[in-house]
Amino acid sequence: MTPPPSPAPPAARRLAGGQVPAALIAQLASGPRALAMRLVVFLVLLTAAQVHDGSLHAASHWMILGGYALSSLWLGLVSLRRPAEATSWISTVLDAALAIYVVIEHMLAGSVGASAPGDVVSRLPAFLLLLQTGLTLRVMHTILFSVLVAGFWAVMLVVGLADPEIGAITSETIAHQAFGLLTFVAMSLFVIDGTLRLRFALREALRLEHERSALARFVPAGVDLVRGDGVAPLRSRHACLLALDIRGFSALTRVWGESEVVGWLLAVRALVHDTVDRHGGLVDKYVGDGVLAQFLDGSAAEQAAAALACADEISRRMEAANGERVTRGLPALAVTVALHAGEVLVGVFDDGRRAEFTVLGPAMNALARIERRAKNDGLPLAASKRFLRSLGARAPADWRRLPRRAGEEDCPDLVAPARDPLASASL
Template sequence: MTTRQPSPPGRTTAPRRAGDRPHLADGLAAGTAVRVLAMRLVMLGVLAVSAFLSDGVLHAGSHWFILGGYAVSSLWIAATVRRRNSARLAWIATLLDAGLAAYIVLEFMMAASDGADEPGTMASRLPAFLLLLESGLTLRPRHTVVFAALVAGVWSGALGLGLLNPHLGLPPAGPQVFGLLSFVVAAAFVIEGAFRLRRGFAAMLRLEHERATLARFVPAGIDLVRRDGATVLQPRHACLLALDIRGFSALTRRWGEARVLDWLLAVRALAHAAVTEHGGLVDKYVGDGILAQFVDGTPAGQAAAALACVREIEARMERMNEARRRQDLPPLALTASLHAGEVLVGVLDDGLRAEFTVLGPAMNALARVEARAKRENLAVAASKRVMRLLGPDAPPARRLPRRPGEEDCPDLFGLEPVLMAQPSPVPTAVS
């Protein structure tokens, strides 16, 4: 049985189209327009209250101009949200908000020069800070940086002009410098928070995407997703199990392909159920062969689960063969080969096709273990490494002598089927 060919459609491979994988921008853009409109509606109410409370403080009609401009821009965004690119819409909203915030700051600076009170001056800064927060909540740090830079640039420019030319009638620089510094500090906190939230969302989306991808291949309860980096392929210890029907070609020639196919499907269903019940996962079906792996838990736990799975498969095969004998059908015999080692486990996805795979020297060694077990006509074969992992719980086994040409094959032990009424061999020490 080979171990690198693709499995049948619908099991471990799935066609993919380029661009199907969700990106962070797509995840964040989902619902952004609705959130922006909701925040703008709240801001519209705040500006309306501010305009009502500060009536008479600003230059004539200016606060109503601010309120009207913000309302018109919000209505325009709502009317065009379905026809415009979400990224472009976000930039337009950012620039409109920056322009509005800068206008509010300048207008209140001019009003302060005419004798506006301190509460009015403080209220003048509130829309700029709220618009800054609105920009940060979109989780687009670059937009927030641009917004803060534009507002702070206009604010500091006006202060500079007032210092260079006192005849412009701008208010004293002290309170305005404090307000500008407060805005810059607040912008730094908002930008840093947006970056943190964005990274958090990126990690969350990555984990969910990988779990959704692996869910097509890995049974529930086995988590192969790493939280500290990409998990396309990750090193992991695994106990590998290869199952093969002995004499399958002869059975096909004698009984015909159509009939033998039903037997093969029955064996696959039996093995799949046993592997899943013992915490393993079926990796591939190749011809009459089955490749399974146990990747959950400690290496010793993996080996124990794999051996228990083999014993369960033996018991189920014995019950199946009893039913077959009553139907005058030939019994089916399996060869189970066990090996363990470090492998690369994960999903290989080139954008066109995704496949769950296991790579590494242990996989190549498993193929040699399986070939040797077939030559020896063994029911169960386990490599020396598996026997070491089993430790005191290792079953009685006989060590197979090496033959010429088998130098690259791991040391192998033959385990007798537990259901065969034969005297148990003398336990062999694993050194």
């Protein structure tokens, strides 16, 4: 028999919980694109240094740029092989150090007079690297970069106000740098807020995609349960319903013990689930030793034909499985299948705490009554006359009507095969 499905991996559980996978963030913060962004920043700084050299210490300026280029290349190569959280923090601190150095060096060069082009060149690394850090979607990294750059920038302004002779800092230089600092702080707030919004949007997109992928494992292609803007609401549609139950399961439990029969139950569930999937149906839920499935795709006749074909295949597979069980000295398992058709409410019911696929309506209650009558009579298969009518021209001619009994006023008119197709699966 087909083994039961394995539990969802941790990554899938994180998606279901609305978390952005760390591996995805690592890809955004490293790899060829991140290396290319750092290369662009370096080329912009190199060009700016050629066009406008506002440095009193040209040698140290070129040394810093060279060191940044080499360290960026090393970090890029390391991240290409194996992205690591420690590497991303080193990259963030390195970017902040470069931005701080260029700002402070330009401020110390204020003796030659404040220059608008020079201000732009000195602030360019801080803003470019702030945007680059924010685009990695690492909120804490973006906050750290902003705090380091703004903190050192503010400290240097305070030192310049306290002792203007340091580097011949002028009042005009301080005014220009104060405006630049305020602009950087405002931009940092916008980037951090944008990063948070992007993470939220990505988390929602991943959650919807996870729901769509998870439902696609069990839902036929013609049943649209997840739309672009979220899970589709409950809506009325025609469905053919199948309920399967193991007859005498409680007695088997008493004789063979719970630990033994649990494996039998899981094997039957796997067999039924595989068969329902094969015929385009959807397993709704397991209730004790029972299975509830729906056939929602296609016309009413196509749904009924698929449900009946599913019941026939379950019969054949149970017969083969029981043959193997008997040869091993185990009892055969008898199952009852009930079939019904009608209008139901279908969709994903989400109360904010748990979302599950749901089928609601009077047809579900009628299905339970059909199953109860079939079990009481020991029938392997029973169906409502409405289900039989749904088959149309495909309806078998040799089915017999089951007489209605006292107390079954709410039960639909029932039919059963003259020769039960599931008889070979009985005890």
